[in-house]
Amino acid sequence: PQPPPPLHVAILPNPGMGHLIPLAEFAKLLTTNYGITVTFLTLDDSPRINSFIDALPDTITYIPLLKPSLHDLPPGSKAETYISLIMSRCLPSLREVMVKLKATTNLVALIVDLFGTDAFDVATDLEVSPYIMFPSTATLLNFMFHLEDLDRTIQGEYRDHPQLIRIPGCVPFHGKDLLVPVQDRNDQAYSLFLDISTRYKEAAGIFFNSASSIEPGPIKELMSMDRPPVYPIGPLVHDTNSEDDNSGCVKWLDERRPGSVLFVSFGSTGRLTAEQFTELAVGLEMSGYGFLWIARSPKETGEKGFFNVKSKSDPLLFLPDGFLERTKEIGLVVDSWAPQLAILKHAAIGGFLTHCGWNSSLESIVHSVPMIAWPLYAEQKMNATMLVEELKIAIRPVVDEKRGLIGREEISRVVREVIEGEEGKKLRLNVKRIAENAINENSYKSLDAVVNIWKNSTSI
Numbered sequence: 524p525q526p527p528p529p530l531h532v533a534i535l536p537n538p539g540m541g542h543l544i545p546l547a548e549f550a551k552l553l554t555t556n557y558g559i560t561v562t563f564l565t566l567d568d569s570p571r572i573n574s575f576i577d578a579l580p581d582t583i584t585y586i587p588l589l590k591p592s593l594h595d596l597p598p599g600s601k602a603e604t605y606i607s608l609i610m611s612r613c614l615p616s617l618r619e620v621m622v623k624l625k626a627t628t629n630l631v632a633l634i635v636d637l638f639g640t641d642a643f644d645v646a647t648d649l650e651v652s653p654y655i656m657f658p659s660t661a662t663l664l665n666f667m668f669h670l671e672d673l674d675r676t677i678q679g680e681y682r683d684h685p686q687l688i689r690i691p692g693c694v695p696f697h698g699k700d701l702l703v704p705v706q707d708r709n710d711q712a713y714s715l716f717l718d719i720s721t722r723y724k725e726a727a728g729i730f731f732n733s734a735s736s737i738e739p740g741p742i743k744e745l746m747s748m749d750r751p752p753v754y755p756i757g758p759l760v761h762d763t764n765s766e767d768d769n770s771g772c773v774k775w776l777d778e779r780r781p782g783s784v785l786f787v788s789f790g791s792t793g794r795l796t797a798e799q800f801t802e803l804a805v806g807l808e809m810s811g812y813g814f815l816w817i818a819r820s821p822k823e824t825g826e827k828g829f830f831n832v833k834s835k836s837d838p839l840l841f842l843p844d845g846f847l848e849r850t851k852e853i854g855l856v857v858d859s860w861a862p863q864l865a866i867l868k869h870a871a872i873g874g875f876l877t878h879c880g881w882n883s884s885l886e887s888i889v890h891s892v893p894m895i896a897w898p899l900y901a902e903q904k905m906n907a908t909m910l911v912e913e914l915k916i917a918i919r920p921v922v923d924e925k926r927g928l929i930g931r932e933e934i935s936r937v938v939r940e941v942i943e944g945e946e947g948k949k950l951r952l953n954v955k956r957i958a959e960n961a962i963n964e965n966s967y968k969s970l971d972a973v974v975n976i977w978k979n980s981t982s983i
C-alpha cells in the first residue's frame with residue numbers, strides 16, 4: 524500500500540517580519556522534526572517577506588492571499604486596528620485557498636497568529652482544527668484570557684487605575700504599561716482586540732514561544748486551565764549566517780574586545796522621535812563605550828507603513844553634526860537592518876539596548892546578553908517589566924518626565940552600568956543561568972502530543 528501523504532499544516536501570519544520570523548522557526552520545527560509540510564498564507568507581499576520564505580526549506584511554501592482594502596480606515600488608526608481588519612477581511616480569499624488545500628493535501632490544522640482568530644470560522648467549516656501560534660510571552664497569553672474580566676471589573680482607562688493590575692501567575696503591572704491596544708477604550712483597536720481575546724478559548728490548542736525556565740509562574744497558570752491545551756515550544760530563535768552579512772557588522776565586531784560593545788536596535792519597525800534620536804546619539808558618544816546601532820529615521824520624517832523595515836530616508840542624515848567622524852573609532856551606525864543573531868552571538872557584544880520585542884528579548888536571553896530595556900510599542904512595556912523586575916536580566920533607564928524622553932546622561936549611565944558596572948555583572952549571571960536552563964529544557968518536545976493528535980485525526 525502507498526504510504527499516507529505527509530501531514531499538512533497551513534499557517535496564517537499577521538503582516539510584519541516580527542511575526543513571520545517566529546512562525547517560520549515553528550514551521551521548520553514541524554517539517555524537520557515531524558516530516559510535516561507547511562504552507563504560509565501570506566498577506567504581505569514585500570520583497571523582504573517573499574525572499575525570506577523562499578529561503579526556507581522546500582517543505583515550506585507560500586500562497587499569497589488577496590490583500591483586502593483598508594482605505595475606509597480613518598487616518599491615525601492604530602497598527603492593531605489595521606492588523607485586526609486585514610485578518611478579518613481576508614477570510615473570503617482564505618476560504619478559497621483552504622478549500623483547495625483541503626481537497627489536495629492531508630490538511631490537519633490551520634494555525635493563526637495572535638490576531639487571526641476570525642479565521643477559526645473558515646477552519647471549523649472545513650473541519651480543519653484551528654490553532655494559535657502566539658508569538659509573545661506566556662504572560663501576555665494569560666493576559667488575553669483575563670482581558671474580558673479586566674474589562675468588566677475595572678472602570679475607566681487602565682492607565683489611570685490606582686492599583687497594580689494583577690493577572691494570576693504573572694508579575695503585577697502598572698496600567699500604563701499594559702499593551703498599546705488596550706490603552707484607549709474608545710479606540711476601535713480596543714474592541715477589536717477584546718473580541719479577538721474572547722475567541723482564544725475556542726482554539727484546539729495554543730503554541731507559544733517561551734519555556735518554564737523563563738516564565739514558570741505564567742506557564743503553570745496556563746497549564747492549570749481546563750482548555751484550550753497550551754504548548755510552550757520556546758525559546759525558538761532564528762539564526763543568521765554571518766557570511767551573509769552585507770552590513771559589515773560582524774567584520775566590524777571581529778576587531779573589538781570581548782564584551783566591549785553595546786548593540787542598539789529597536790526591532791523591525793521601531794522609531795524614535797527626532798529629539799530622542801539625538802539624545803541617544805549624544806548619550807552613546809558620552810558613554811565612551813563601543814556601540815553598534817541599527818538606526819531607523821526618526822518618526823517626524825512622516826514615513827507611512829507600519830511594516831516597512833527599511834527607512835525611505837537615510838537615518839544617518841539625522842545624526843548630530845560631526846557625530847560619525849567623532850565616534851568612528853568606537854561606533855558603527857547601520858541603516859535599518861542587520862543580521863541580529865550573528866551580532867548577538869558575537870563575543871564583542873556586552874549588552875543589548877532593545878525595544879523589548881519578544882523575539883529580540885529571547886534572542887538576547889539565548890545568547891546570554893544582558894539588556895537595557897527601552898520599550899516602544901505593542902506589548903513591549905509588559906516585556907520590559909518582566910525582564911527587569913521578574914527575571915532581573917535588564918536595566919530600565921529612567922524617563923525624564925518633564926521632557927518626555929530619556930536624557931543623554933541617563934543613557935550614558937545605563938550603558939556604563941550594563942557593560943562594566945556591578946549591576947551588569949549580576950544581570951549577566953542571571954541571563955546565563957536562564958539561558959542554560961531554557962536551552963536544556965527542550966520544551967519544543969511538547970509538540971509530540973499535538974502531532975500524535977493530528978496523526979490520529981487524519982482521514983486519509
Ligand code: UDP
Nearest residue numbers: 541544790791792860861863880881882883
Ligand atoms: N531583526 C533582524 N535585524 C534587524 C532588526 C530585526 O534580524 O535589523 C529581527 C530580530 O532578530 C527579531 C525580529 O527581527 O527576530 C524582530 O522581532 P521582535 O519581536 O524583537 O520585534 P518587532 O519587530 O516585532 O517589534
